[in-house]
Amino acid sequence: MKKIVKKFNNLVKNTIFNVENKTNDNFSISTFSKFLITFIILLFVYLFYLLIPLLYEKSWLQTNIESKLFNEFKVIINTSTDISYRILPAPHFIIKDSKILLDDEKNQKLIAEIKDLKVFLSQSNFFNKEKINLKKIVIDKANFLFLRNDFKLLKNYKNKKLSSKKIKIINSNIFFRDNLKEIISIIKIDESILFFDKKKLLNLVNFKGEIFNVPFNIDFQSSNKINSYEEINFNAKS
Numbered sequence: 024m025k026k027i028v029k030k031f032n033n034l035v036k037n038t039i040f041n042v043e044n045k046t047n048d049n050f051s052i053s054t055f056s057k058f059l060i061t062f063i064i065l066l067f068v069y070l071f072y073l074l075i076p077l078l079y080e081k082s083w084l085q086t087n088i089e090s091k092l093f094n095e096f097k098v099i100i101n102t103s104t105d106i107s108y109r110i111l112p113a114p115h116f117i118i119k120d121s122k123i124l125l126d127d128e129k130n131q132k133l134i135a136e137i138k139d140l141k142v143f144l145s146q147s148n149f150f151n152k153e154k155i156n157l158k159k160i161v162i163d164k165a166n167f168l169f170l171r172n173d174f175k176l177l178k179n180y181k182n183k184k185l186s187s188k189k190i191k192i193i194n195s196n197i198f199f200r201d202n203l204k205e206i207i208s209i210i211k212i213d214e215s216i217l218f219f220d221k222k223k224l225l226n227l228v229n230f231k232g233e234i235f236n237v238p239f240n241i242d243f244q245s246s247n248k249i250n251s252y253e254e255i256n257f258n259a260k261s
Contacts, residue, residue, distance in 0.1 A: 063155040069254040073110045081106050084116065087140055091157050096186045099124040099131060102140065107216075113158075123165075125173070134173065138164035159188050165195040171202055183224045184247045185219040192216075210234045225252075 029252040081104045090093035105119035141163060145156040197210040220227050228243040237255050239259035246252040 107238040
């Protein structure tokens with residue numbers, strides 16, 4: 024990227040220099056004009072760079088993203104090939120109709136259906152698609168489905184180290200069902216953020232939601248060290 028910018032800078036300087044030589048003494052290009060031309064060219068180069076992921080093949084993206092999600096976040100997510108790319112507010116892929124699975128002793132169990140999965144990218148290297156890095160993920164408009172027995176599975180994940188890259192859940196719902204699969208309660212998720220804090224060496228979870236029309240806020244932190252540590256702060260209107 025730096026080499027491309029340098030080449031364009033030299034091109035702009037040479038072009039402006041030639042124009043100045045060909046004009047008479049009464050005509051000159053101001054410093055501001057030079058700066059403006061350079062800025063416009065650099066802006067186009069940068070936009071072109073941001074659009075490079077549009078060239079990635081969707082079937083390759085699906086496989087690669089699933090692999091990176093598991094390696095980075097330890098989450099099994101089945102995605103579709105319905106993938107689009109956006110550069111605002113930051114470069115990211117939007118994947119429609121994904122599913123989150125948990126490993127059971129015998130098979131994988133569906134625990135969530137996601138309408139929009141947003142995978143944000145680091146801008147470090149778009150030229151080499153094999154080296155693209157995930158920055159964070161946003162789960163938007165998801166329905167989480169839990170039976171009573173599923174809490175045994177979740178307990179296995181509780182003390183595992185989370186990724187230092189954030190998982191954000193918004194505009195979603197948690198459906199709790201009994202063993203007859205009857206819904207016994209629904210929790211609305213306004214916003215939830217999960218990540219591993221490298222400074223505190225703790226898993227941090229912030230959960231803002233609503234149950235029975237009562238807003239609440241939960242802050243949870245835990246350590247996956249030998250001397251396990253857990254703290255839960257719960258705030259809600261009476």
